[in-house]
Amino acid sequence: MAIISVTRPKQAWYGESIGILILDASYPCVPGNVGNASTFPFPVRYEKVEGASIDRLLNQQDPDLVSPFIDAAQRLYNSGVHAITGACGFMALFQQEVAQSLEIPVFLSTLLQLPFMYQITGKKVGIITADSTCLQPKHFISTGVSEGLPLAIAGMENQPEFRDAVLKEKGTLDSDKIQDEVVAVASELVNQNPDIGSILLECSDLPPYAHAVQAAVGLPVFDFFTMINYMHTTIVRTPFNGFM
Numbered sequence: 177m178a179i180i181s182v183t184r185p186k187q188a189w190y191g192e193s194i195g196i197l198i199l200d201a202s203y204p205c206v207p208g209n210v211g212n213a214s215t216f217p218f219p220v221r222y223e224k225v226e227g228a229s230i231d232r233l234l235n236q237q238d239p240d241l242v243s244p245f246i247d248a249a250q251r252l253y254n255s256g257v258h259a260i261t262g263a264c265g266f267m268a269l270f271q272q273e274v275a276q277s278l279e280i281p282v283f284l285s286t287l288l289q290l291p292f293m294y295q296i297t298g299k300k301v302g303i304i305t306a307d308s309t310c311l312q313p314k315h316f317i318s319t320g321v322s323e324g325l326p327l328a329i330a331g332m333e334n335q336p337e338f339r340d341a342v343l344k345e346k347g348t349l350d351s352d353k354i355q356d357e358v359v360a361v362a363s364e365l366v367n368q369n370p371d372i373g374s375i376l377l378e379c380s381d382l383p384p385y386a387h388a389v390q391a392a393v394g395l396p397v398f399d400f401f402t403m404i405n406y407m408h409t410t411i412v413r414t415p416f417n418g419f420m
Contacts, residue, residue, distance in 0.1 A: 188255075195222075201229060206349070210400045221252060221257055225244050230345070233266050262285060264380055265287055286399060287321060288319045289402070290316075300371050301373065304379070306338075328369040336353075338354050355385045358389060
């Protein structure tokens with residue numbers, strides 16, 4: 177084996193490609209959720225952003241969280257990860273500050289996929305977010321989304337099971353009910369906007385239901401998993417094994 181050198185003095189273990197910043201919250205994360213490590217076919221590492229509650233990030237959009245985000249990202253960097261993502265689309269607020277503070281790729285929000293989604297379809301992009309009342313222009317600005325990009329936005333804030341299980345952290349979660357809720361929201365969004373060419377599940381809690389959404393609306397569905405999986409393949413390239 178070739179001689180391998182230490183590149184990060186504080187790194188004590190190896191083999192985790194993606195670091196994930198996670199909220200200071202507590203609710204069940206089923207497989208498919210960014211907060212469940214078994215979602216990914218490769219090793220990931222988590223770091224909680226201390227004080228970054230759902231209320232402070234979504235409702236208050238507290239700018240004072242920038243320091244805890246940078247600190248948590250630095251801890252992930254020191255642990256040896258090759259890129260850092262988030263576990264909530266609303267982390268978009270701190271995309272630029274965190275990216276500028278590190279020497280590895282940072283992609284905190286699913287909103288970063290929007291320009292790509294629009295370019296490959298040439299059509300309006302549908303967004304399903306955890307709470308549409310909290311999604312503001314600054315989230316799009318922070319992730320480089322142009323003002324003229326055509327969007328249709330729907331939220332999960334009025335869906336009883338999602339609201340109580342995730343936004344209010346009641347302590348239990350009925351995954352079947354949430355699947356029915358997000359499929360209903362997606363179907364209504366497409367019915368009201370037949371010119372939609374793709375769907376973005378902005379929330380990290382929604383990828384478990386991407387297959388059901390796609391079956392209902394028949395469109396490409398993007399989410400945290402598509403973004404994280406894509407980034408993993410760019411930072412961990414492997415030889416091709418085939419034949420001629």
